Amino acid sequence: MRFRSDFPLPDTDWPPTREFWAAAARGELAVPRCDACQRYVWYPDGTCRFCGSQSFTWTTVTGRGRLFSWSVVRRAFIPQLAADVPYVAGVVAIEEDPAVRLVTRIVDCDPASLRADTPVRVVFRPLRFAGVQGEVTAPMFVPCRNRPFGI
Numbered sequence: 736m737r738f739r740s741d742f743p744l745p746d747t748d749w750p751p752t753r754e755f756w757a758a759a760a761r762g763e764l765a766v767p768r769c770d771a772c773q774r775y776v777w778y779p780d781g782t783c784r785f786c787g788s789q790s791f792t793w794t795t796v797t798g799r800g801r802l803f804s805w806s807v808v809r810r811a812f813i814p815q816l817a818a819d820v821p822y823v824a825g826v827v828a829i830e831e832d833p834a835v836r837l838v839t840r841i842v843d844c845d846p847a848s849l850r851a852d853t854p855v856r857v858v859f860r861p862l863r864f865a866g867v868q869g870e871v872t873a874p875m876f877v878p879c880r881n882r883p884f885g886i
């Protein structure tokens with residue numbers, strides 16, 4: 736198997752998710768919404784699984800959600816992640832539709848404090864990997880109780 740030289744950075748030019756990464760670069764979390772039935776459809780695959788429409792509008796959502804599941808990654812399974820461990824890989828259900836679950840990272844938290852359904856909010860952080868050139872701004876999530884300066 737061959738990987739792109741910037742693996743594991745996401746390919747921000749890949750058409751199905753290009754708008755997701757473009758929104759993240761602007762500091763927005765966007766999810767495709769079906770123009771026919773108005774449902775959010777994630778993962779984007781070009782056809783609405785509810786009604787069959789192929790017309791979508793990338794829609795900015797609040798960035799609030801709840802922690803659906805998570806795992807503390809303590810061993811790097813590829814060398815590019817060695818500098819990142821331990822980190823929390825998580826699945827977040829967005830507020831607008833809990834059936835939309837984003838695979839992400841949970842940051843700025845004590846992993847031992849995480850609980851299912853913990854309210855979280857989006858933050859945008861550079862995704863970087865050791866030995867890989869470049870970075871991509873990615874949506875990640877923090878528990879809502881973690882606010883800067885205790886506000």
Ligand SMILES: [Zn+2]
Nearest residue numbers: 769772783786
């Ligand atoms: Zn639809």
